[in-house]
Amino acid sequence: MKDAFDVVTPAGPVTIEPLQHLQRYWHDAGSTLKWDCLFMLPPWLAVWWSHFGEIPKTHLYVVRQRDVLLGLAPLVVSGDTVYLINDVDIIDYSDFIVAPSREREFFLGLFDHLRREGIGRLDVGRIREDSTVLSCLRTYSTSLGCHVSSEPVDVLYEMDLPKTWEEYLDLLSGKERHETRRKLRRLESAGHVKLRIIEDETDVSVAMDTFMALFRSNRAEKATFMTATVESFFRSLAVGMASAGLLKLFFLDVNDIPAAVAMCFDYNSTIYLYNNGYHRRFSHLSVGLLNTVFSIRESIMLGRKKYSFLRGSERYKDRLAGHPVKLHHCEVILK
Template structure:
């Protein structure tokens, strides 16, 4: 990553629209730490298109002179300042700011928002290494600011080895045996194929197949996939494929799609965003094995990390995932 050269000058905060935000992404993609995928413009654009009707965009950019210190992709909803997105479809959030500029960034940001009469901030969920968590870890809230942080959930990630054999060897003996048994049993059921769709021409049909499998899954997952949510998945898939990030996988048995995994790759990490499968094939563990094959593909492609994202499901630990807390941060300015 290239450092932004320091320049003298007063810090100031300006407010930008979504087009400006997209331009900042294109212009400063390498120079700013866009580390959180859920605040990237490709993600924000898809979310705003489907869910943004009752919110007001509040994208704040803090500059020192002409140099950008950081970006706060925020919105106002029901009188509260939140990240531009929703925890229902965004696993965690963060600001776009380097650690060395965090102090002046947050001081300027909160002062500017306070001057506009904005007092309540619901900022989360966040990783423990999020910029604002680091800021409050180093600077105690003042008498004019209250900050409450609590754990909301967990996510799991896994540092990937160089080979599939190394991955299997790192599993516990019982888990390694079970995984091999399930793979063997699926192979005995017929011709197995695992394929990836990441081109725009094939995307519409592929997403429809993913959604159809979603409706054949657990009842709670089927209820989650409303018409509006399906539109979001379509918009998100297009947005991600245009950036070369989408990794949509299908597990097929005898030429029949039985499971799908919606992943995306960013900065050397594969993110497991969602999955769907035909409940009629549950006895063959197709839901689990489709995830396993997406993990194996990440190893084969030389990626360094696999992020299982939000949730403490047991299978994530069985596959070697390390649980990390997700934190909720509520800030009140007095």
């Protein structure tokens, strides 16, 4: 679409650029921007855009100060409101991409530009409660000339990973540790058990056929969610993230039959569990839960620092030592 990809509009310290320019900034070795949010990475947003985001007036707002890049804001304009790119079903949370300790200057430049464009409201959507951007908006709302409101609307779970598997087991409650070991023994007694990890772009297409079959066979609501459009998105996302070196598909095979799958992303020393599924034939072996446990064990072996179960309050996340982080819906009124 012309609005999103073909026009670059200079406006003092702010330029309005094509959304695809995100890729350029991501690969800029001289940039100090913090790319903390998985869902704001160019490989992710490129796939999201191609499936769900082809709407007019979606732009990348680039804020500078004396030729120093302060930050990026992928925004959708609708009347006198702008929205930070978000999608309740696909994107767990969003954030701005800002240089460390430059958040206040970034928002001063962005908000001044938006006001001159007749924008009176910024809908940030879901954002982590521990986001430095949210903290800045709350702290500096007066000097930024705006009113900031936020309220918790959802939760994600994550944990800091210990250095060893045994240390991880010690994080579990006594009951959960006993149950995990018991389930592992039961699985091993069922036959030949193998964990496969698919990462290579050339192997993703066939692997996603299996992912889709296991995902749809899991629960009726999952099958309903996986429409043709969503399936196309998942397949393209797997290929795009694999191409960027960020995909890990964990398959748990029992007697050479795929019993469970977990779609994970490996970024910034964190493993993100995005979605999963399992074959109901093996549900008595707790293959879905144990495949998650195996992905945690593999993350520890790889030396990763964090494991994120992402959005949702399912009980197993707490049982497996995850800690809740609230997601807030944030809105900014530009005075």
